[in-house]
Amino acid sequence: MAFLHDMRFRAYFYQVVAIGVVILVGWTMFSTASGNLAKQNIATGFDFLSRPAGFVITEAAIAFEATDTVGRAILVGIANTVKVSLLAAIFGTLLGLAVGIARMSRNPLLARLALVYVELLRNVPLLLYLFLWYSLIILILPPVRQALNLLPGVYLSNSGLVVPAALVESGGSALLACLLGGAVAAFAIRRVSMRKRVATGRSNHGGLIATAAFVLPALLLWLAGGVGISWDFPTAGKFRLTGGLHVRPEFVALLFGLALSVSANVAEIVRAGIQAVNKGQWEAAAALGLARGKTMRLVVLPQALRIIIPPLTNTYLTVFKNSSLAIAIGYPDLVMVSNTVMNQTGQAIETIAIFMGVYLALSIAISLLMNWYNAHVALKER
Amino acid sequence: MKQALLSICAAALGLTMAGQASAAGTLETVKARGKLVCGVSLATPGFAAPDDKGRMQGFDADICRSIAAAVFGDGDKVEFVPTNINTRFQALQSGEIDVLSRQTTHTFSRDASLGLDFGPTVFYDGQGLMVAKSLGVASAKELTEAAICTLPGTTTAQNISDFFRAINGKFELVVFESPDENRAAFYSGRCEAITSDRSDLASIRAVANNPDDYVVLPETISKEPLAPAFRQNDSNWGDIVSWSVWLLMAAEEKGITQANVDEMLKSEDPDVQRMLGATEELGKMLGLDNNWGHSIIKSVGNYGEVFERNVGEGTRLGLTRGPNALWNAGGLIYSPPIR
Structure with missing residues (x-):
């Protein structure tokens, strides 16, 4: 019985027991619940996903009609959630980077302003901000019938921003091919020019050439008349503007609230990252004659990035989960669509299981992606 | 939530x-x-x-x-x-x-x-629609292309979708979880109309600044016993x-x-x-x-x-x-x- 005293055996044994207990409890709950549901003649299962939804979702990232299935309605919810979280993460990161650097500024006014910005955003619940932004939009802007006509075809009202929509009528695939090819070429050119520059120490115009490689093919195609674009101008209908591209206030308020909350978190992370870079790096860069801006961009930020990535993952996970606050201000995200589905089918447990599963899966995907990126930029010790 | x-x-x-x-x-x-x-x-x-x-x-x-x-x-x-x-x-x-x-x-x-x-x-009860009197609308059928505010409650969203599908009209649906936001969006003019059970519309109208500015349209678009x-x-x-x-x-x-x-x-x-x-x-x-x-x-x-x-x-x-x-x-x- 010597193995009973083996530390490694014990460690494994306890873990196996713990997992076993969790599985047993989970399975017992699941089987009793489904047994009781069946006994009470309550419909269970996921058949309802293939039934027609019967309700409309106006703000849909993918096309949706009332005759589509419940499953597709939930898919629309997922797409809307991903759309708003992704945009909020991008805008928030760019803004947060700027604010974080401003926090470190030697100009006291700028540094203090950045501090106030961060503290105001971090210390009030996001939900209150969402109510605030949404109320501001719908109360300050005029109703749609008195919409402000900012530019020809551009209208602003409390029903959102309406701009002319560009419809690609012909040559769409050629344009896409040009853009994709351009992007690949630009990426390759930039890599080669960077390598050349590291090897020779002389600056070349790699960035400029790469940009040209990206833009020129598509531009030439367009100028040569290879793409037919027609503009769909909004026109005044009976109650509101029809046609054109609508950016609705619910989406804007949510995007604004999420992006600002991300930016405050990112600003603090960036500040911490910059401060964690050894002071000697600044002094060494100054000794080489680099200006302060260049020191920041070329010496400090690349090193700070390694420290920034792990907490940034947390921020991205938070914004993704916080997007469920959309429900308060009428943006049809996953939770909102699921709620409507629940009300119609009465199958709350299944619907909740779906949206919890989706949040879990997407959160894990974000974590994996960020971990991969982290491993990519981490200091490689050999 | x-x-x-x-x-x-x-x-x-x-x-x-x-x-x-x-x-x-x-x-x-x-x-x-x-x-x-x-x-x-x-x-x-x-x-x-x-x-x-x-x-x-x-x-x-x-x-x-x-x-x-x-x-x-x-x-x-x-x-x-x-x-x-x-x-x-x-x-x-x-x-x-x-x-x-x-x-x-x-x-x-x-x-x-x-x-x-x-x-x-x-x-x-039955689901109805309420609009501002100034809109000059006499029937729900005139509300095609309008934006309509509602709560995700029960079958409200489905009923209004069915109603406009039957008359082949399009509309914009804005769904709020919170009754307060729903009312605020309607009063501010974000939506032309608000839809709910008629008994509920009566209480929404009762708490408006000026209840006489709003009118419940005659149509009852669903049966809600x-x-x-x-x-x-x-x-x-x-x-x-x-x-x-x-x-x-x-x-x-x-x-x-x-x-x-x-x-x-x-x-x-x-x-x-x-x-x-x-x-x-x-x-x-x-x-x-x-x-x-x-x-x-x-x-x-x-x-x-x-x-x-x-x-x-x-x-x-x-x-x-x-x-x-x-x-x-x-x-x-x-x-x-x-x-």
Whole structure:
């Protein structure tokens, strides 16, 4: 019985027991619940996903009609959630980077302003901000019938921003091919020019050439008349503007609230990252004659990035989960669509299981992606 | 949201334990507990909302009281459980509540698939639309292309979608979880129209800065018969709920009121005598005291009194009886004979 005293055996044994207990409890709950549901003649299962939804979702990232299935309605919810979280993460990161650097500024006014910005955003619940932004939009802007006509075809009202929509009528695939090819070429050119520059120490115009490689093919195609674009101008209908591209206030308020909350978190992370870079790096860069801006961009930020990535993952996970606050201000995200589905089918447990599963899966995907990126930029010790 | 998740967890846990609760009949469970547990709305003035003394007031709350009065002879032996719109049925299925009296529409799929049954319709409602008078709209059919605000509640979104599909019109739907945001968006002009049950539109209009600026359009786009619900396969309990409701209606028909119920005990009318337990033993057949009918009217009054006190023309909601008048006054309220 010597193995009973083996530390490694014990460690494994306890873990196996713990997992076993969790599985047993989970399975017992699941089987009793489904047994009781069946006994009470309550419909269970996921058949309802293939039934027609019967309700409309106006703000849909993918096309949706009332005759589509419940499953597709939930898919629309997922797409809307991903759309708003992704945009909020991008805008928030760019803004947060700027604010974080401003926090470190030697100009006291700028540094203090950045501090106030961060503290105001971090210390009030996001939900209150969402109510605030949404109320501001719908109360300050005029109703749609008195919409402000900012530019020809551009209208602003409390029903959102309406701009002319560009419809690609012909040559769409050629344009896409040009853009994709351009992007690949630009990426390759930039890599080669960077390598050349590291090897020779002389600056070349790699960035400029790469940009040209990206833009020129598509531009030439367009100028040569290879793409037919027609503009769909909004026109005044009976109650509101029809046609054109609508950016609705619910989406804007949510995007604004999420992006600002991300930016405050990112600003603090960036500040911490910059401060964690050894002071000697600044002094060494100054000794080489680099200006302060260049020191920041070329010496400090690349090193700070390694420290920034792990907490940034947390921020991205938070914004993704916080997007469920959309429900308060009428943006049809996953939770909102699921709620409507629940009300119609009465199958709350299944619907909740779906949206919890989706949040879990997407959160894990974000974590994996960020971990991969982290491993990519981490200091490689050999 | 967190609250919804919590209540769903609670419902799921409840379901795992529901086996024991449903083994005994609901009546025995309720009697042993000494009070009725009744699921009502979170806070809907006129239907179920606590007053300034913390007493639950409203139409749905009074239905609960009438059932409690039938069982215990005392309409105050009720515990009101505010239920979330998403988890109300789970609360009933799991045995957390004995009766669901929560502005709940009786529909086929709920009846057939949720393990519950519905009592008699206590309130005939229907979904309507409200617009600002300044819009100059006289019919819901003119609202194509308009933006319409609504709550995700029940079948509202589906009904309005069906309505516009039938007339082949497009519209923009804006759905809010919070009633306050929903109202604010409508008042600010974000939406041209707001849609909900007509009784609910009346209360939305009542709290506007200037109620006269708004008008409820004539169309009723759906049938919303609101009825109390109870667990399936407990026919004795179902009878108690149904007949408590019908007794309220029959009492109005016979002119029995909260004020004159004691005098009515001496009435010569055999129907009234049976209802109030002066003759025969109808209460015993349900497993109740014989004076159950007397207790109900003593605690809440008759159907008309319940209506007028909570949602009638004298209240903030200011609803007329309409389809909720007695059958012999042109309405739909009709009780089977109590004999």
